[in-house]
Amino acid sequence: MPLIRVVKRQEPLGWGSCLVLAAAIGLSLLLSGIVLYIGGTSPIEGIVVLFKGAFGNRYALEDAIIKATPIFLCSLGVALAFKLQVWNIGAEGQFALGAVGATWVALSLPESPSYVVLPLMIIMAAVAGGLWGLIPAVLRQKLKTNEIIVTLMMNYIAILILDYLVYGIWKDPASFGFPMTPEFSEAAIVGKIGSTNYSWGLVHCLVLGVSFWVFLKYSRLGYEIKASGDNVRAAKYAGIPYDRLVMLVMVLSGALAAWAGFLEASSTINRLQPSIMAGYGYTAIVVAWLARLNPFYIGVASFMLAGLRVGVEGLQLDLQVPAAFGGIIEGLLLLTVLAGGLFTSYRIVVTRKAHEH
């Protein structure tokens, strides 16, 4: 009787993993097509409109890249923590506090030139987000709390702090009571590169992404993070200061998400308002896993996911497909790609004879 067994691969799949990925994406598109067909839309036309809207022209690419920016930075942050096997689910809250920190500087220094105010905004955002990351790290190492729960809970607190400020002392007196701060001064806004629609925030992403890679690959700390992530006990035995490492990583992780909050407030919205919270901190976790914590792939994955979200809007506008379809196709894609991961690290063996135990 044939028996199917799942065996762990001794060697990574290499180029074959691209095939697995393509098959996974193909399968998710096929399933999405079926969903479209059931909904009464031509599947081929739907998928084409989706991709055209996502990546099909200059505008679409621009939109996808702009939307990918905050996802990319948050994702870098959580990926760093995940490398150390510290489960930071708190990017959303760290993002919120980053925006709060940056806004505080922008509102306090309305007259200062940009070479003063922008660096201060970044520093303050990083400090606020970093501290927000440090708290669960300290609690984890000193009191053995579970960082997943603590970071998740702290997200709600951070968002409430943001709400409190925006509905309260930071509310623009000229806003008819609506929750928003006054618009930042010109100097506090990260502008666009030349005549393009791209914000200088894109350059921040490139610099931070490359630094992230260099830090992990070539620095001693980066090595310690990877080593401790692989095996905590061995790392401690080798004299790596694990407690301090966890705290450092959580501070950096929080600071990266906070940087995204700074860019979103300064460059995209030009003020602080509750709608700045769009769930990027949670999307970032998905992106980090899809990209297997590799900074280059995080860039690609955030771009793809952002493009998908942009494309779905075009699909709605041109073919009046319900908004819920966006969630469906995203879910299908994640499901098939992550499930496909099984085939890259395991292989399926069919044996003729059943083993006796």
Next chain:
Amino acid sequence: MRLSKILTTALLAIGLCVSQASAEDMNVGFVYVSPIGDAGWSFAHDKGRLELEKMDGVKTSYVEAVAEGPDSERVMLNMARKGYDVIFATSFGYMDPMLKVAKQFPDTTFMHCSGFKTADNMGNYFGRMYQARYLSGMVAGAMTKSNTIGYVAAFPIPEVIRGINAFTLGAQSMNPEVTVRVVWTKTWYDPATEKEAAKSLLDVGADVIAQHQDSPGPQEAAEEKGVYSVGYNSDMSQFAPKAHLTAPIWNWGPFYVDTVNKVKEGTWKAEAHWPGLADGIVDLAPMSDMVPKEVQDKVMAKKEAIIGGEKVFMGPIKDQTGAEKVAAGTAMSDPDMLGMTWFIQGVIGTTE
């Protein structure tokens, strides 16, 4: 990921052309903050859009569930790029994004609902929903036995606060003992959260549930508990046939048709519109048989009076601390109403 890019390119290479809307037709786009299902805010706007669809030479489309902020800016930008002639955006948070897009597309007409900014090619509009809210408050005030009415509210912004105050004034006009307890959900459309919020109000003794939410969640909570409810946006009686007394409702169709006609004729001007009961943009849904005849008569008489020019926010009006905010015999001005951030006496809750 590399292969997926190749796949993308391949799909693009197939390059099926998507039919662009024809040039002679007037294209009208709508941006909605929530899905159009479930009898809520966006549903009411979409009913208005369908009125436009019936017009000759007008084509419409929409994007639903668009987050306020940068996402909405991109959606409006893409509508303008695709040649839409008129764009309606129906949530407060779309105001600044729309202003940015309007500057880039001077030939497109932009209309923003519920804000206060205008530009050369951007007008704003809203309805005096507080007038209909007052009437629905009268019904609730007449029907409560416990003298406690629960109000599930979205965000502490002037639009919502104004509605709660008008509702409370209406309730007090029928029953001076009434108090209105407010719970903030900080959501516009979240059926589960909004239902839970209504339950929390039922637990503290409310026997009529009113709402400023876009889902029928609070209606369902009232139906399950066997108490009364007042809906919002559209007639929500199908969700709570035994609870639903009435609802202050929107009727956007005539306004949208009028606006698009003006754009067609070239007589459209960027203005701030704030029509009310008299123009039919807001109304009261038919009252249930559970509401006694004499109450219905009083409410309808008041409706005629408001249409005839009677003011809802007429002094004396006191705030929660008892301080007089509107002097006896004077009516509140429009700017004061638009910026209302305090509750009147009789409301239990905070505006923070």
